Amino acid sequence: MCKLKGKLIAEFELRSSGDLFHEMFSSKPHQIKHVSPHHIQGCEVHEGQFGTPGSVIFWNYAIDGKPCVAKDIVEAIDVENKTITFSVIDGDLTKEYKTFKLTIDIKPEGDTNLVKWTLDYEKLHEGIGEPIKILELAINVTKDIEAHHLKA
Numbered sequence: 001m002c003k004l005k006g007k008l009i010a011e012f013e014l015r016s017s018g019d020l021f022h023e024m025f026s027s028k029p030h031q032i033k034h035v036s037p038h039h040i041q042g043c044e045v046h047e048g049q050f051g052t053p054g055s056v057i058f059w060n061y062a063i064d065g066k067p068c069v070a071k072d073i074v075e076a077i078d079v080e081n082k083t084i085t086f087s088v089i090d091g092d093l094t095k096e097y098k099t100f101k102l103t104i105d106i107k108p109e110g111d112t113n114l115v116k117w118t119l120d121y122e123k124l125h126e127g128i129g130e131p132i133k134i135l136e137l138a139i140n141v142t143k144d145i146e147a148h149h150l151k152a
Helices: 018-026 029-035 132-151
Strands: 005-014 040-047 056-063 066-078 083-091 097-109 112-123
Touching (some): 005 132, 018 097, 029 056, 029 132, 056 083
């Protein structure tokens, strides 16, 4: 029998500021489309405001060039510990996953920072694959944000 619940984790060493990276996702996600336009085409707040837990955020993104959408609720933002948690409540991912949660955790590692992306999910049925493409998207957006911050 196939497991329906799963977790994927990716870690990426960030040479740029962990504070700036956290701020980009916690309170300025609408700016990500300017930094990573091939991956993120839009980000709008539908309820609440950017930077506030409980807010509903609508994302336009691309996976292998295919346009996708997601509506997330911001579950938690911890500025001190540099963590952010989003839960997907509507969009393309809900066609395959009963639950889908993304957590971003930024920790100092000497002269750098370690960005850890955690995807917690439950598939709707056994025929659904692992969300590897979403994890790849997260890594690519992380790289784009880092390159932008290193140029600034």
